[in-house]
Amino acid sequence: MRSSFPGDTPRTPGREPAVEVRGLVKRYGAKTAVDGLDLSVARGSLTAVLGPNGAGKTTTVETCEGYRRPDAGTVRVLGLDPLADSAALRPRIGVMLQSGGVYPGAHAEEMLRHTATLHAHPVDVDTLIERLGLGTCGRTAYRRLSGGQQQRLALAMAVVGRPELVFLDEPTAGLDPQARHATWDLVRELRADGVTVVLTTHYMDEAEALADDVAIIDSGRVVAQGSPEELCRGGAENTLRFGGRPGLDLVSLLKALPADSAAVELTPGTYRVTGKIDPQLLATVTTWCAQHGVMPDRIAVERHTLEDVFLELTGKELRA
Amino acid sequence: MSADTKAGTFTPRPGAAPLSRMIRAQAALETRMLLRNGEQLLLTVVIPTLLLVLFSSVDIVDTGEGEAVDFLAPGVLALAVLSTAFTGQAIATGFERRYGVLKRLGASPLPRWGLMAAKTCAVLVTEVLQIVLLTAIAFALGWSPHGNPFAVLLLLVLGTAAFSGLGLLMAGTLKAEVTLAAANLVFLLLLVGGGVIVPLEKFPDAARAVLELLPVSALSGGLRDVLRDGAAMPWADLGILAGWSALGLGAAARFFRWE
Numbered sequence: 276m277r278s279s280f281p282g283d284t285p286r287t288p289g290r291e292p293a294v295e296v297r298g299l300v301k302r303y304g305a306k307t308a309v310d311g312l313d314l315s316v317a318r319g320s321l322t323a324v325l326g327p328n329g330a331g332k333t334t335t336v337e338t339c340e341g342y343r344r345p346d347a348g349t350v351r352v353l354g355l356d357p358l359a360d361s362a363a364l365r366p367r368i369g370v371m372l373q374s375g376g377v378y379p380g381a382h383a384e385e386m387l388r389h390t391a392t393l394h395a396h397p398v399d400v401d402t403l404i405e406r407l408g409l410g411t412c413g414r415t416a417y418r419r420l421s422g423g424q425q426q427r428l429a430l431a432m433a434v435v436g437r438p439e440l441v442f443l444d445e446p447t448a449g450l451d452p453q454a455r456h457a458t459w460d461l462v463r464e465l466r467a468d469g470v471t472v473v474l475t476t477h478y479m480d481e482a483e484a485l486a487d488d489v490a491i492i493d494s495g496r497v498v499a500q501g502s503p504e505e506l507c508r509g510g511a512e513n514t515l516r517f518g519g520r521p522g523l524d525l526v527s528l529l530k531a532l533p534a535d536s537a538a539v540e541l542t543p544g545t546y547r548v549t550g551k552i553d554p555q556l557l558a559t560v561t562t563w564c565a566q567h568g569v570m571p572d573r574i575a576v577e578r579h580t581l582e583d584v585f586l587e588l589t590g591k592e593l594r595a
Numbered sequence: 596m597s598a599d600t601k602a603g604t605f606t607p608r609p610g611a612a613p614l615s616r617m618i619r620a621q622a623a624l625e626t627r628m629l630l631r632n633g634e635q636l637l638l639t640v641v642i643p644t645l646l647l648v649l650f651s652s653v654d655i656v657d658t659g660e661g662e663a664v665d666f667l668a669p670g671v672l673a674l675a676v677l678s679t680a681f682t683g684q685a686i687a688t689g690f691e692r693r694y695g696v697l698k699r700l701g702a703s704p705l706p707r708w709g710l711m712a713a714k715t716c717a718v719l720v721t722e723v724l725q726i727v728l729l730t731a732i733a734f735a736l737g738w739s740p741h742g743n744p745f746a747v748l749l750l751l752v753l754g755t756a757a758f759s760g761l762g763l764l765m766a767g768t769l770k771a772e773v774t775l776a777a778a779n780l781v782f783l784l785l786l787v788g789g790g791v792i793v794p795l796e797k798f799p800d801a802a803r804a805v806l807e808l809l810p811v812s813a814l815s816g817g818l819r820d821v822l823r824d825g826a827a828m829p830w831a832d833l834g835i836l837a838g839w840s841a842l843g844l845g846a847a848a849r850f851f852r853w854e
Contacts, residue, residue, distance in 0.1 A: 552811055
């Protein structure tokens with residue numbers, strides 16, 4: 276209950292961001308894991324925190340979950356301080372740790388039912404077991420489950436309490452494609468049902484496929500935040516590639532193209548056009564090819580991906 | 596208002612379950628985990644039972660005057676408390692810490708004190724099962740206990756508090772593998788040197804003076820004073836156990852790390 280400044284319009288609790296991190300700093304000994312990080316997560320959104328291993332993703336999320344005490348900066352989750360207001364916050368959030376979290380001797384179903392019992396209005400456990408394909412794990416001890424089954428159980432435990440906000444730390448790391456898509460479907464359904472989702476990942480396709488908003492983290496800072504489209508639109512230009520006979524005269528092509536475009540022969544017989552790649556430009560290129568008796572072979576429009584954005588912003592490969 | 600109110604499977608409806616329900620459920624789970632673990636059962640049931648039967652029926656150790664079982668039964672009851680409250684709890688909690696169980700539960704609606712209360716319930720339930728079993732066997736072997744049941748209860752509760760504090764201190768500060776090794780070693784040493792099956796009178800006086808201060812010696816000695824000799828209230832032993840409880844629980848509260 277903070278008082279507002281004079282002239283401020285009174286804010287209803289539901290209007291403030293689900294997560295608001297400002298100037299977060301967290302050090303472990305001499306190592307600075309998070310270095311002045313700002314992050315805002317809108318209510319009802321699905322935000323991906325994207326970055327390579329060691330970028331500070333887990334530390335940031337674990338600070339929001341109340342596991343870490345910030346060395347500097349402020350963290351507000353659902354308007355609460357994760358440490359001071361822990362008792363009020365914990366029932367409202369769902370947490371999926373990167374690994375572990377289950378008694379080695381517990382059965383999957385037993386553990387999920389137990390987690391449900393800790394909440395007032397849990398999701399039907401049988402439905403969840405079926406949805407995540409955990410039916411076959413019923414009476415198997417946790418330590419004997421496969422990595423993928425352990426991941427899905429941890430996800431189920433995070434959502435069973437019908438939380439307002441869930442934190443998923445690398446929910447699909449090490450999953451096979453089928454399990455990965457089952458997880459994606461569930462995450463999409465969470466968002467559709469009005470749950471705010473924060474997930475960390477080092478898979479750019481995951482961020483592109485799921486997220487409304489992507490925060491790219493490198494060396495403990497957010498280097499860019501926006502929707503996947505916004506992030507991809509900024510930065511480098513898109514490209515068009517095609518093959519043809521070597522040594523084409525590109526001067527006439529350049530004359531036909533818009534002024535901010537460029538065309539080069541990358542290797543003999545492989546051509547690249549950069550610029551604003553739209554249907555008009557594509558038509559211009561194919562028309563030019565037709566005029567010059569060139570069959571444009573393997574013609575491809577290459578969309579600028581989050582991976583390119585990341586490479587550009589940090590000079591690093593995402594999956595180092 | 597209209598479209599948004601359509602409830603999906605995951606439409607948020609957060610809330611903690613009532614505290615009593617959470618602690619009850621957690622205690623039931625903790626008890627199941629304790630009883631399901633084979634190595635733990637060896638420690639908590641098989642070893643005390645074997646010791647009681649073997650040393651009562653075969654004259655291996657000179658237990659002094661009177662029936663051997665009258666000497667052994669109180670010692671084995673003390674050993675049962677040691678095995679569950681200290682060794683079993685230390686090892687289980689150490690691995691729960693290592694596997695992130697304590698961390699994950701720390702983000703659940705269950706408060707940390709609730710988790711500790713549930714663990715204590717699980718230990719007490721296991722102890723009751725052990726005591727019922729061992730008492731029945733002792734009676735079958737001709738045990739004739741005396742004394743004040745209230746004094747016995749007080750000794751068992753203080754003994755549980757003392758061993759729990761020390762076990763949790765170990766689990767919350769050492770690596771799980773170190774806890775595993777150390778807790779078993781301590782169990783073995785206390786079994787031999789804590790007046791459980793070997794009377795402390797067999798040790799040299801200097802050693803005996805130190806050994807008598809151990810929590811398991813106080814527990815086995817106190818139980819023996821009451822159950823064999825009919826003492827009213829073994830204040831000295833209760834005092835030693837209270838001291839260990841304060842020390843162990845205080846240090847555990849101060850130094851316990853959840854991750």
